[in-house]
Amino acid sequence: MHIPFLDLKQINASYAAEYLGALQRVLDSGRYVLGQELDSFEDELASFCEAGESIGVGNGLDALTIVLRALDVRPGDEVLVPANTFIASFLAISAVGATPVPVDPEPESLLLGAANLEGKITARTKAIMPVHLYGQVCDMDAINAVANNHDLHVVEDAAQAHGARYKGRRVGALSTASGFSFYPGKNLGALGDGGAIVTNDQDLAERVRMVRSYGSVTKYWHEKKGVNSRLDELQAAFLRIRLRDLDKENEKRRMIADYYLNNIRNDSVRLPQIPPDTLPVWHLFVVRVSDREQFIAYLTANGIESLIHYPVVCHKQNCYAELYNHDCQVAEQAANEVVSLPISPVMTLEQMEYIVEVTNRWGS
Numbered sequence: 001m002h003i004p005f006l007d008l009k010q011i012n013a014s015y016a017a018e019y020l021g022a023l024q025r026v027l028d029s030g031r032y033v034l035g036q037e038l039d040s041f042e043d044e045l046a047s048f049c050e051a052g053e054s055i056g057v058g059n060g061l062d063a064l065t066i067v068l069r070a071l072d073v074r075p076g077d078e079v080l081v082p083a084n085t086f087i088a089s090f091l092a093i094s095a096v097g098a099t100p101v102p103v104d105p106e107p108e109s110l111l112l113g114a115a116n117l118e119g120k121i122t123a124r125t126k127a128i129m130p131v132h133l134y135g136q137v138c139d140m141d142a143i144n145a146v147a148n149n150h151d152l153h154v155v156e157d158a159a160q161a162h163g164a165r166y167k168g169r170r171v172g173a174l175s176t177a178s179g180f181s182f183y184p185g186k187n188l189g190a191l192g193d194g195g196a197i198v199t200n201d202q203d204l205a206e207r208v209r210m211v212r213s214y215g216s217v218t219k220y221w222h223e224k225k226g227v228n229s230r231l232d233e234l235q236a237a238f239l240r241i242r243l244r245d246l247d248k249e250n251e252k253r254r255m256i257a258d259y260y261l262n263n264i265r266n267d268s269v270r271l272p273q274i275p276p277d278t279l280p281v282w283h284l285f286v287v288r289v290s291d292r293e294q295f296i297a298y299l300t301a302n303g304i305e306s307l308i309h310y311p312v313v314c315h316k317q318n319c320y321a322e323l324y325n326h327d328c329q330v331a332e333q334a335a336n337e338v339v340s341l342p343i344s345p346v347m348t349l350e351q352m353e354y355i356v357e358v359t360n361r362w363g364s
Helices: 008-013 016-029 036-048 060-070 087-095 140-150 202-212 233-244 246-263 292-301 318-323 329-335 349-361
Strands: 053-057 078-082 099-103 125-128 153-157 177-181 195-199 285-288 338-341
Touching: 008 016, 016 036, 016 233, 036 053, 036 195, 036 233, 053 060, 053 202, 060 087, 060 153, 060 177, 060 195, 060 202, 078 087, 087 099, 099 318, 125 140, 140 153, 195 202, 233 246, 246 285, 246 349, 292 338, 292 349
Parallel strands: 078 099, 078 125, 125 153, 153 177
Antiparallel strands: 053 195, 177 195, 285 338
C-alpha cells in the first residue's frame, strides 16, 4: 500500500464542478480584483471566525506583514515569536524592520506559552505573535494577560488553525488580529496562494485595507506607503466553496487524530498532546521519535509518506545568523525529533489502520 502525505488532487476533485461554475461566474462578472466574490468571502470568513472584520490578501506571509505595518511595528521594535514556527512568522517581523525574538515553546504541546514570555520582554517589545502550530491552539488567555500587563499587541499566526477553538471561541478573534494562509495544503486551501487578516478592531481593519492596496483609500490618493496584496476574485470564489465544508473536513481530521491517539501504542513514538480548553483542527499530526531518520526510512519502505515540520528552528537558519545564540533548547530538541504522519479528510479507514499497524511495529 502507498499512502501519500497529502492528496490535493483527490481533495479538490469533489469540488471540480463547483470550481468550474465559480470560474465561469467570475469570468462573466468582468471584475477580477476587489469585486463581489472577495466581499462575500470576507463577510463569510468573518462570520465563520465569529469576528467583526476580515480582509483578504495575497498570502499568509503578507497577512502577518500587513497587520504588523498597520499596527505601526517598525525598525527598532521587537516581536516575541516561538522559535519552532515556520519561517514566515519570522520573515513578517523582519519585513517591517523589527527584530524577531525567538521564545522556547512549552515542552509537551510545542506551543508558545505565557511562562517563557516575561523573560524576553524589553523596552523595545511591541508585540507577541503566538502561532497555533499544527492546528493546535495556544493558551490565549494567559498570553493576552501578559500582553495587557505590558501594553503589547497580540497577533495570532493562524495559518495552520482554520476553525480551531479555544474555550469555545474560534481562532482568529482571540487577539488584536490574526493572519491566515490559504496555501493549497492548508485545511482551508485555495488553488493558488491567498491569505486573510481577521480582527474585531474596525479602525485596524481600515488601516489594513489601506496598506494592502498601495496605502490608498481613494484611488490615486495615498495616505501610507502600502503594498499590492489582494486576494483575487477567482481564489475568493474557490475559497467560498471550501469554507462551506470546512467544519465537516476538520471533524474528519479530528476523527483520524483520535484514531491515531487511541491506537498507536509504541513507547518509541511520542504522541501529540491536546492543550486544555481547546478544539484542534489537526492540520498536521506530529509525533516525536528519537531516531527520526531511521523511522522515516522505515515508513517510506512501507509505503507511507511523511514530512518534517520543521527540521531547523528559525534562529538557526542561515538568514538569521544574528539570532543564532538564542537559547531555545526545547525547540532545538524537537526539531531533531518531529515527524508528521499523513492526515487528511480523504483518508480511508484502511489507510488509517495501516499507518497504525506499521507505526506500532516500529522497533519491534
